[in-house]
Amino acid sequence: MTSDPDDGTAADREPELVVPEAVRDAVLERARDGRPHEICGVFGGDFDPQRSRVRSQYPAENAAETPRTRYRINPEEQLAIFERLEARGEEIVGFYHSHPRGPPRPSATDAAQATWPDRSYLIVSLEPFAVGSWRWRSEESATDDSDGADSDETDADSSAAGRFERERIRRIGE
Numbered sequence: 001m002t003s004d005p006d007d008g009t010a011a012d013r014e015p016e017l018v019v020p021e022a023v024r025d026a027v028l029e030r031a032r033d034g035r036p037h038e039i040c041g042v043f044g045g046d047f048d049p050q051r052s053r054v055r056s057q058y059p060a061e062n063a064a065e066t067p068r069t070r071y072r073i074n075p076e077e078q079l080a081i082f083e084r085l086e087a088r089g090e091e092i093v094g095f096y097h098s099h100p101r102g103p104p105r106p107s108a109t110d111a112a113q114a115t116w117p118d119r120s121y122l123i124v125s126l127e128p129f130a131v132g133s134w135r136w137r138s139e140e141s142a143t144d145d146s147d148g149a150d151s152d153e154t155d156a157d158s159s160a161a162g163r164f165e166r167e168r169i170r171r172i173g174e
Helices: 021-034 075-087 108-113
Strands: 016-020 040-046 051-060 091-099 120-126 129-138 162-172
Touching: 016 021, 016 120, 021 040, 021 051, 021 091, 021 120, 021 162, 040 075, 051 075, 051 091, 075 091, 108 162, 120 162
Parallel strands: 016 051, 016 162, 091 120
Antiparallel strands: 040 051, 040 091, 120 129, 129 162
């Protein structure tokens, strides 16, 4: 894999999530198998506010009361996952879930429940099939944007505590 030249283009300023094909394929398979419910989990790897690299994924049970339209990771299970990835020398890169019948973008509920600043939130849409990833920017980091660009941002992408920012997904072989 080669590094990108830093020519100062807008694409260079976009956050990026680097995902190995095997991890991406496992998440996609799980999303398909979990239909009609949303699936969810945690990504471990190397965290950076602009460019994180996933090394592994940790599936979680969807504990939401309405798993067809919401996801929730049980706090005890989430803590166990965090301890497991930390024991492997990984950082919390972000989270993933599926939208079995919705777009690959954050819903208003996703924005209202996002709490991990600068972490990735990857969303798998099954109808239509697509994958999107977003960085949660806290209110503090959201107001630090100097270029004022809001590309694909809508009211569903933001809450009083912050907003989602689209990020590129870079697939890599192993």
